[in-house]
Amino acid sequence: MKITINDIAKMANVSKATVSRVINNKEEGVSEETRKKILKIIDEVGYVPNSNARSITVSETKTIGLVIPDVRNLFFAELARGVEDCSSEHGYTVFLCNSDMDNYKQKIYLNALLEKRVDGIILDTSGDFKDKKFKNKFYKIDIPVILIDRKAKDLEKYKGVFIDNVEAGYKATKYLLSGGYENVAYIGGTYGIDTTMKRFEGYKKAIEEAGIELNPSYVVYGDYSIKSGHENTLSLIKKHREIKGIFAGSDIIAIGVIQALKEMNILVPDEIEVVGIDNISVSQLITPSLTTVAQPIYKIGYRACKKLINYINHKFDDGDEYLSTELIVRDSTRKRI
Amino acid sequence: MKITINDIAKMANVSKATVSRVINNKEEGVSEETRKKILKIIDEVGYVPNSNARSITVSETKTIGLVIPDVRNLFFAELARGVEDCSSEHGYTVFLCNSDMDNYKQKIYLNALLEKRVDGIILDTSGDFKDKKFKNKFYKIDIPVILIDRKAKDLEKYKGVFIDNVEAGYKATKYLLSGGYENVAYIGGTYGIDTTMKRFEGYKKAIEEAGIELNPSYVVYGDYSIKSGHENTLSLIKKHREIKGIFAGSDIIAIGVIQALKEMNILVPDEIEVVGIDNISVSQLITPSLTTVAQPIYKIGYRACKKLINYINHKFDDGDEYLSTELIVRDSTRKRI
DNA sequence: GTGAAAGCGCTAACAG
DNA sequence: CTGTTAGCGCTTTCAC
Numbered sequence: 001m002k003i004t005i006n007d008i009a010k011m012a013n014v015s016k017a018t019v020s021r022v023i024n025n026k027e028e029g030v031s032e033e034t035r036k037k038i039l040k041i042i043d044e045v046g047y048v049p050n051s052n053a054r055s056i057t058v059s060e061t062k063t064i065g066l067v068i069p070d071v072r073n074l075f076f077a078e079l080a081r082g083v084e085d086c087s088s089e090h091g092y093t094v095f096l097c098n099s100d101m102d103n104y105k106q107k108i109y110l111n112a113l114l115e116k117r118v119d120g121i122i123l124d125t126s127g128d129f130k131d132k133k134f135k136n137k138f139y140k141i142d143i144p145v146i147l148i149d150r151k152a153k154d155l156e157k158y159k160g161v162f163i164d165n166v167e168a169g170y171k172a173t174k175y176l177l178s179g180g181y182e183n184v185a186y187i188g189g190t191y192g193i194d195t196t197m198k199r200f201e202g203y204k205k206a207i208e209e210a211g212i213e214l215n216p217s218y219v220v221y222g223d224y225s226i227k228s229g230h231e232n233t234l235s236l237i238k239k240h241r242e243i244k245g246i247f248a249g250s251d252i253i254a255i256g257v258i259q260a261l262k263e264m265n266i267l268v269p270d271e272i273e274v275v276g277i278d279n280i281s282v283s284q285l286i287t288p289s290l291t292t293v294a295q296p297i298y299k300i301g302y303r304a305c306k307k308l309i310n311y312i313n314h315k316f317d318d319g320d321e322y323l324s325t326e327l328i329v330r331d332s333t334r335k336r337i
Numbered sequence: 338m339k340i341t342i343n344d345i346a347k348m349a350n351v352s353k354a355t356v357s358r359v360i361n362n363k364e365e366g367v368s369e370e371t372r373k374k375i376l377k378i379i380d381e382v383g384y385v386p387n388s389n390a391r392s393i394t395v396s397e398t399k400t401i402g403l404v405i406p407d408v409r410n411l412f413f414a415e416l417a418r419g420v421e422d423c424s425s426e427h428g429y430t431v432f433l434c435n436s437d438m439d440n441y442k443q444k445i446y447l448n449a450l451l452e453k454r455v456d457g458i459i460l461d462t463s464g465d466f467k468d469k470k471f472k473n474k475f476y477k478i479d480i481p482v483i484l485i486d487r488k489a490k491d492l493e494k495y496k497g498v499f500i501d502n503v504e505a506g507y508k509a510t511k512y513l514l515s516g517g518y519e520n521v522a523y524i525g526g527t528y529g530i531d532t533t534m535k536r537f538e539g540y541k542k543a544i545e546e547a548g549i550e551l552n553p554s555y556v557v558y559g560d561y562s563i564k565s566g567h568e569n570t571l572s573l574i575k576k577h578r579e580i581k582g583i584f585a586g587s588d589i590i591a592i593g594v595i596q597a598l599k600e601m602n603i604l605v606p607d608e609i610e611v612v613g614i615d616n617i618s619v620s621q622l623i624t625p626s627l628t629t630v631a632q633p634i635y636k637i638g639y640r641a642c643k644k645l646i647n648y649i650n651h652k653f654d655d656g657d658e659y660l661s662t663e664l665i666v667r668d669s670t671r672k673r674i
Numbered sequence: 675g676t677g678a679a680a681g682c683g684c685t686a687a688c689a690g
Numbered sequence: 691c692t693g694t695t696a697g698c699g700c701t702t703t704c705a706c
Contacts, residue, residue, distance in 0.1 A: 677704100680702085680703085682701085688695085689692100690694100
């Protein structure tokens with residue numbers, strides 16, 4: 001039924017070696033005449049070479065795996081698009097995997113990607129490998145991996161593309177502090193993971209630098225969801241009406257924060273100011289629009305993919321890459337003079 | 338370097354046929370003893386079967402291709418997640434392709450998917466095939482294809498999962514009309530494509546049913562972007578201040594509409610009411626929150642994938658599928674009594 | 675410039 | 691229960 005290189009060879013009265021040369025655009029080794037003849041037949045019968053068969057002999061698949069928590073989150077969607085653009089520019093196709101921050105799912109996906117013999121993997125990790133046996137196996141395979149967004153201890157051997165999360169947290173907190181008050185809270189995402197804790201460090205640094213004593217009850221964690229931001233704000237502000245500024249661990253969290261504040265009839269920014277991190281596209285659509293520390297999200301994905309492809313091609317491109325962030329002031333904070 | 342089924346066979350002192358039986362979980366044909374022995378070795382050396390090699394002999398790859406305009410659009414991200422969830426539940430991995438509504442890109446991607454021998458394709462089409470030669474080739478290949486969201490003439494032979502766009506447009510317009518005024522505009526997306534025109538039909542139906550004469554200058558087109566909604570609103574309202582209600586061709590367009598109205602200091606919903614289509618997640622986050630005709634977006638993706646997998650497995654599952662929509666009333670329209 | 679042959683890693687009869 | 695053999699569709703020497 002399916003038509004193969006053999007069929008084309010027979011129809012053209014040549015060997016399949018010659019057809020192979022033609023479909024792979026080998027400059028030499030085929031006369032213009034036979035090349036044309038073969039191309040014509042391929043076109044007429046609608047032959048499509050089987051890249052899987054090819055891949056088993058050349059041991060490269062021109063595919064890459066992308067593992068992110070959830071495409072529905074604008075942040076990861078933007079990241080995914082950056083990856084996909086770069087990869088398609090270089091002739092690669094990408095497998096999309098949604099891990100939901102679930103270590104088990106992540107393992108399943110990584111395994112599937114290995115079986116599919118992807119040339120490399122871009123990983124926004126859900127943390128360390130819980131399954132240490134799998135970790136060893138994965139290590140041994142020694143497939144090119146580029147990290148994005150988050151690091152993890154188990155993945156130290158891999159390089160990646162990130163932002164400086166300490167700096168981002170510092171910038172956000174410092175800007176809040178510049179409002180002339182001291183009571184600034186940090187409503188963070190998932191406790192323990194790289195980004196969350198680094199942003200906390202930045203928060204802490206800014207607080208201490210301002211000569212303020214860090215109040216532990218002003219620091220709470222949850223996860224990276226609207227709901228989490230919402231709930232944490234409700235309970236935090238109920239206890240601490242003196243809080244004047246909230247540094248939200250991400251824009252998504254910040255949206256939940258603002259929602260909660262509205263429900264409590266607290267005015268943003270007049271009574272409480274809010275700053276997020278990410279600058280996802282909705283940040284400017286909500287009311288009040290969100291002041292945030294912008295990440296070059298698309299670029300992170302794009303660069304990570306570029307880095308991966310270099311890696312695959314054994315091009316020297318060492319070390320982690322840190323892309324710069326930028327504070328974007330909108331309406332969830334008051335005007336500074 | 339890479340370890341193969343042969344290596345395992347040698348280490349276990351069995352033939353590769355036996356190893357093959359084990360890795361494919363064939364119940365019969367292997368004694369418990371040898372099975373254990375082989376499994377142990379596989380585990381120890383970290384062997385991962387090469388599914389590409391497998392796929393060339395069994396002629397199925399357990400992969401599917403997903404072609405959408407752009408994952409960064411929340412609508413398509415949600416769709417993609419539905420597809421991915423269903424596919425991973427059934428052991429498939431999905432290739433993500435962003436066509437940007439560009440027919441040429443779409444062709445390139447479809448071709449890549451064919452070369453990769455995906456078992457099937459889920460296609461949110463950018464319209465008809467401009468390249469008729471490719472169309473013929475694609476047809477001849479006869480790969481399972483399920484359409485989502487949009488239809489196109491060239492793709493009539495394929496079934497899909499949709500909503501009733503005429504009905505959706507009708508619902509939206511009728512609700513606006515129930516506000517007690519007649520001047521309702523339609524700010525549509527890309528002219529000519531399936532969804533846009535069907536929604537117009539629904540608009541028209543509601544208008545005519547109310548005994549109003551359709552005013553052609555109240556109907557404008559652009560594309561499915563915030564910018565398009567924004568610009569079209571500016572120029573439309575400048576000319577027609579008498580408009581009291583706007584039916585936006587999608588939520589994304591509606592966001593642009595509301596932005597423009599704010600800029601013009603026109604109150605929503607007091608002076609002009611706005612209704613969208615989709616119910617993407619941001620619709621409830623913006624101010625005013627958006628009244629919209631909700632599509633079961635995730636479900637469309639999920640169902641489409643299920644349908645595709647049935648198709649792949651030759652399960653009888655004929656005809657198009659239409660999922661139901663629901664008007665969700667929020668704050669971009671006034672209270673009805 | 676072209677073809678024959680071997681082999682990539684795996685599965686699928688068919689024998690024993 | 692297990693091994694042998696013959697491919698799957700393609701690339702890659704190595705001759706001619």
